[in-house]
Amino acid sequence: MAIQKVLMLGNPDLRKQSTEIIDFGQPLAKIIKDLKDTLLYLQIEKKIGRALAAPQIGYLKKVIYYNSNDEEIIMVNPEIIWQSKKMFEIWDSCYSFDAAFFVKVCRYWQIKVKYQTRRGEL
Numbered sequence: 001m002a003i004q005k006v007l008m009l010g011n012p013d014l015r016k017q018s019t020e021i022i023d024f025g026q027p028l029a030k031i032i033k034d035l036k037d038t039l040l041y042l043q044i045e046k047k048i049g050r051a052l053a054a055p056q057i058g059y060l061k062k063v064i065y066y067n068s069n070d071e072e073i074i075m076v077n078p079e080i081i082w083q084s085k086k087m088f089e090i091w092d093s094c095y096s097f098d099a100a101f102f103v104k105v106c107r108y109w110q111i112k113v114k115y116q117t118r119r120g121e122l
Contacts, residue, residue: 002034003041004057006095014096018060020077024120028063032074032118035065043067046099056096075115083108 007014021028031054039052054063066073086109091102116122 002030002037004034004038006038006042006052006056006098007058008098009094009096011096013058013060014055016055016060018055018062020062021116024076024116024118028061028076028118031059031061031063032065034059035063036067036072039065039067042095042099046095048093048099049095052095074118075113076118076120078113078115080111081114082112084110086110 034057035052035054038057039049042052043049050068051064051066053065054061062077064073064075064078066075087106088109089104089106092105092107093099093102097103114122
């Protein structure tokens with residue numbers, strides 16, 4: 001297992017611009033494995049959470065790993081291409097807050113996301 005340390009709020013790397021994945025080979029496979037191993041560990045340890053982004057574990061790349069109810073989604077170079085006007089408020093947490101507290105955030109009711117698979121397919 002390759003469990004990585006999650007960068008905490010205040011770490012300047014969390015504010016840096018991530019770059020797109022252009023090499024869909026071994027470097028991407030390592031990022032995905034680290035995201036998966038780290039998220040699955042945190043879900044057991046913290047008992048919450050559905051997703052983890054590569055910058056949260058120190059990779060400034062556009063990759064998100066989602067796992068909830070045995071559904072796994074890997075989004076490479078994700079881009080929100082549409083969002084509804086309707087929004088809602090929800091209490092949410094983040095591993096970069098150490099999942100220690102929840103904050104009230106506004107979310108779009110619906111979004112459409114364009115992304116590539118781990119093989120580069122749209």
